Amino acid sequence: MDRPVDQPLAILAGGGALPLEVAEAARSAGRRVVVVGIRGEADAAIEAFGAQWVEWGQVGRLLDLLAAEHCRDLLLVGGVVRRPDFRSVASDFGTVRRLPKILAALSGGDDGLLRRVIGLLESEGLRVLSVPEVAPALVLANGPVGRRSPEAAHRADIARGLSLLVALGPFDVGQAAIVAGGRIVAIEGAEGTDALIDRYRAVRTAGRITRDAQGVLVKASKPQQDRRVDLPVIGPETVRRAADAGLAGIAAEAGQVLVVRRQETRAAADAAGLFVVGVDVGAVDGGLPR
Amino acid sequence: MDRPVDQPLAILAGGGALPLEVAEAARSAGRRVVVVGIRGEADAAIEAFGAQWVEWGQVGRLLDLLAAEHCRDLLLVGGVVRRPDFRSVASDFGTVRRLPKILAALSGGDDGLLRRVIGLLESEGLRVLSVPEVAPALVLANGPVGRRSPEAAHRADIARGLSLLVALGPFDVGQAAIVAGGRIVAIEGAEGTDALIDRYRAVRTAGRITRDAQGVLVKASKPQQDRRVDLPVIGPETVRRAADAGLAGIAAEAGQVLVVRRQETRAAADAAGLFVVGVDVGAVDGGLPR
Numbered sequence: 001m002d003r004p005v006d007q008p009l010a011i012l013a014g015g016g017a018l019p020l021e022v023a024e025a026a027r028s029a030g031r032r033v034v035v036v037g038i039r040g041e042a043d044a045a046i047e048a049f050g051a052q053w054v055e056w057g058q059v060g061r062l063l064d065l066l067a068a069e070h071c072r073d074l075l076l077v078g079g080v081v082r083r084p085d086f087r088s089v090a091s092d093f094g095t096v097r098r099l100p101k102i103l104a105a106l107s108g109g110d111d112g113l114l115r116r117v118i119g120l121l122e123s124e125g126l127r128v129l130s131v132p133e134v135a136p137a138l139v140l141a142n143g144p145v146g147r148r149s150p151e152a153a154h155r156a157d158i159a160r161g162l163s164l165l166v167a168l169g170p171f172d173v174g175q176a177a178i179v180a181g182g183r184i185v186a187i188e189g190a191e192g193t194d195a196l197i198d199r200y201r202a203v204r205t206a207g208r209i210t211r212d213a214q215g216v217l218v219k220a221s222k223p224q225q226d227r228r229v230d231l232p233v234i235g236p237e238t239v240r241r242a243a244d245a246g247l248a249g250i251a252a253e254a255g256q257v258l259v260v261r262r263q264e265t266r267a268a269a270d271a272a273g274l275f276v277v278g279v280d281v282g283a284v285d286g287g288l289p290r
Numbered sequence: 291m292d293r294p295v296d297q298p299l300a301i302l303a304g305g306g307a308l309p310l311e312v313a314e315a316a317r318s319a320g321r322r323v324v325v326v327g328i329r330g331e332a333d334a335a336i337e338a339f340g341a342q343w344v345e346w347g348q349v350g351r352l353l354d355l356l357a358a359e360h361c362r363d364l365l366l367v368g369g370v371v372r373r374p375d376f377r378s379v380a381s382d383f384g385t386v387r388r389l390p391k392i393l394a395a396l397s398g399g400d401d402g403l404l405r406r407v408i409g410l411l412e413s414e415g416l417r418v419l420s421v422p423e424v425a426p427a428l429v430l431a432n433g434p435v436g437r438r439s440p441e442a443a444h445r446a447d448i449a450r451g452l453s454l455l456v457a458l459g460p461f462d463v464g465q466a467a468i469v470a471g472g473r474i475v476a477i478e479g480a481e482g483t484d485a486l487i488d489r490y491r492a493v494r495t496a497g498r499i500t501r502d503a504q505g506v507l508v509k510a511s512k513p514q515q516d517r518r519v520d521l522p523v524i525g526p527e528t529v530r531r532a533a534d535a536g537l538a539g540i541a542a543e544a545g546q547v548l549v550v551r552r553q554e555t556r557a558a559a560d561a562a563g564l565f566v567v568g569v570d571v572g573a574v575d576g577g578l579p580r
Contacts, residue, residue, distance in 0.1 A: 160461075167457050171450075173474040184463040189476035190493045203480045 008032040009134065010071035012062065013042040013051065014078030017260045018131075018138075018233055022077050023049050025135035034069045036062060041080055059102055060094020063124055074126045075134060076118075076229050114229045130227040131258060138262075140234070142254040145262070145276040146269035150249055154216050154275070156182065158251040161218025162281055169223040175232050176220075178247070180204075181213025193219065193232075194241060201245035214248035220281055221256035235260035239268040239276060249275035256281075298322040299424065300361035302352065303332040303341065304368030307550045308421070308428075308523055312367050313339050315425035324359045326352060331370055349392055350384020353414055364416045365424060366408075366519050404519045420517040421548060428552075430524070432544040435552070435566040436559035440539055444506050444565070446472065448541040451508025452571055459513040465522050466510075468537070470494075471503025483509065483522075484531060491535035504538035510571055511546035525550035529558040529566060539565035546571075 009031050013019035019042060023033045027049075035051040037043075042051070054062050066074065095102065101120055118128045132139050150158060157179040164184055168174035176188040178200045185203060188196045197217065203209050219232050234252055242250055250269075257278070259265055269276045299321050303309035309332060313323045317339075325341040327333075332341070344352050356364065385392065391410050408418045422429050440448060447469040454474055458464035466478040468490045475493060478486045487507065493499050509522050524542055532540055540559075547568070549555055559566045 164458075164461050164463075167461070168454075171454050171457070171474050173454075174477065178479075184461050184479060186479035186481065187464065187477040189468075189474060189489070190499050191476065191489055192498075195489070195492075199479070199481055199485070202485075208482075209480050 007073060008034055008069055008071045009129075010034045010036060010066050010069065010074045012074060012076050013037045013046050014076075014080045015041045015043065016079045016233070017043070017235060018258065019043070019078040020045055020048070021138065021260050022075060022131055022135050025137060029134075034066070034071050036065055038080070042078060057102075058092055058095060059098055059120070060092040060096070063098075064094055066126065072125065072127055074121060074128050075131065076114075076128065077131060079233075115226055118226065118228060128228050131231060132227060138258045138260070140252055140254055140257045140259050140278040142278045142280060145259065145278070146266045146274070148249065148269065148273065148275035150216070150251065150275050150277055153181075153213070154248055154251075157216040158218055158277075158279060160184065161216065161251070162220060162253075162279065165218065165220045166281065172222060172224060175222060177218050178215045179218060180215035181210060183209065183213075185209050185215055193217070193234075193238065197238075197241045197245045197247070200247065204246060214246060217242055217247055217250045218252075219250065219257055220253040225256070227256075232257045233260055234258075234265065234276070236264040236268040239265055239272065239274060243268070243272035243274050247274065249277065251275075251277050251279045253281050254278035297363060298324055298359055298361045299419075300324045300326060300356050300359065300364045302364060302366050303327045303336050304366075304370045305331045305333065306369045306523065307333070307525060308548065309333070309368040310335055310338070311428065311550050312365060312421055312425050315427060319424075324356070324361050326355055328368075328370070332368060347392075348385060349388055349410070350386070353388075354384055356416065362415065362417055363419055364411060365419050365421065366404075367421060369523075405516055408516065408518060418518045421521060422517060428548045428550070430542055430544055430547045430549050430568040432568045432570060435549065435568070436556045436564070438539065438559065438563065438565035440506070440541065440565050440567055443471075443503070444538055444541075447503075447506045448508055448567075448569060450474065451506065451541070452510060452543075452569065455508065455510045456571065462512060462514060465512060467508050468505045469508060470505035471500060473499065473503075475499050475505055483507075483524075483528065487528075487531045487535045487537070490537065494536060504536060507532055507537055507540045508542070509540065509547055510543040515546070517546075522547045523550055524548075524555065524566070526554040526558040529555055529562065529564060533558070533562035533564050537564065539567065541565075541567050541569045543571050544568035 009026050011019055011023050013035055023035055026033050035046050035049040037046050037051045037053045039053045039055050052065055121128055161177045161179040164177050165174055173189055174187055176193050176196055177184055178186045186196050186199045200215055299316050301309055301313050303325055313325055316323050325336050325339040327336050327341045327343045329343045329345050342355055411418055451467045451469040454467050455464055464477050466483050466486055467474055468476045476486050476489045490505055511522055
């Protein structure tokens, strides 16, 4: 990084535990942190960092806040349930002044939306960083997180799931799938991983798939993924939900998936007898496991 | 067909309207029809054909019924919600006698299960036919079923959905997907098309996808699909569910998807302003629309 860490770091916080954890990691590394929460998305717990709030689309207010705090470095962190659209562009003066830019960023469909938003922020002189740059300890490494490792049958399911996610790569969808006994049971779309796990439970309970083979949740990044936004995340809630649904374990792409509350994640996995393992997608080639 | 149509035709009926419709089509073609319903799966309406019933796994009883009726030709038709497993193999004598064969067919995972079941039935001297052979009028042809046709934006979504389904081909999953505004929103797994459509509605209602672009349901057969079992089906319920969910239309693979209650399907599509269109997957090559 060419900018010294004694510069303040701004965190634009969406939902979930990740923004808080990233803020803690950055502060532990000795950096001053300015947290701005998106109202309706971010957890109230970020107020521990003296967070200020913006409405969806209050781009002018966000940029004013960052300027007042002398922040040039910005992280976009956390889940976003609602999607910004033209109607959510709020009416402060700084926003109205930038409206042509904002509308250009929001038009053109969902593909590349976040890339265009980053471009807009960069055109305002900000540098948008990635979580791995600021908090590398949150990145999943190769190998098991808890005591358990996947057995041979589960390793085969993991390889099949990774092959599927590689094949889905060009389509900008499918960061996760569930595979059981060699069969792909569920593929993630816009609904997210929690709903994916719930679906596995539902089809299994309804007897639509065999109960003899326990499923594995496989999670990877998209090849076109911008690491500065939207890296896949797992955490204790993912583990507990997976355990409740009857999954055998979770395999996620090493280096490209974040683990929140790692201690708690490991404890939840060990308590439930699940494996949580970082795997190398490079081991899958041409849609077939090597 | 090398067997004359004056031979009786047996229909082993799973759920939904398709078994009844196939039975009607075969009878209209002058063929004597023997309907056997799978209890817990088939609709009671098949009793209009004097249907007899078997439990899941009562292979011996099924074969005895077919022998008594002098049936050599058999159709397997209709949805199956539960999946047969070892525990569902019932205890009549004919079943027990064939137990080694049956267990061999049921073991080895879900992949190829139905192919192995067909092999078992063929080894008993039966010929397993496909719905297109017996009731060609049920097969979706190229072009619109109702008054509406897809507009340019929807044709692009259809092409993208077909490309996705082609890419999913090697994985024996994903007979359907929903695409909206160029974005793949939902992919079908073991949960079926109804749940897929419901998911589209849920993510749209929750604001997880833009409401500006209406989605398109795209449905195709799997490349390894045995036409004698499990061809994808659409019908008036599919259309009504799609309309309720806010979809713009349905595109399905011509020649490989069945339409039940076609008149009613067309009427439902026209009433809701949806398009229902048969499309040629051959127009998609190498994962990209030509």
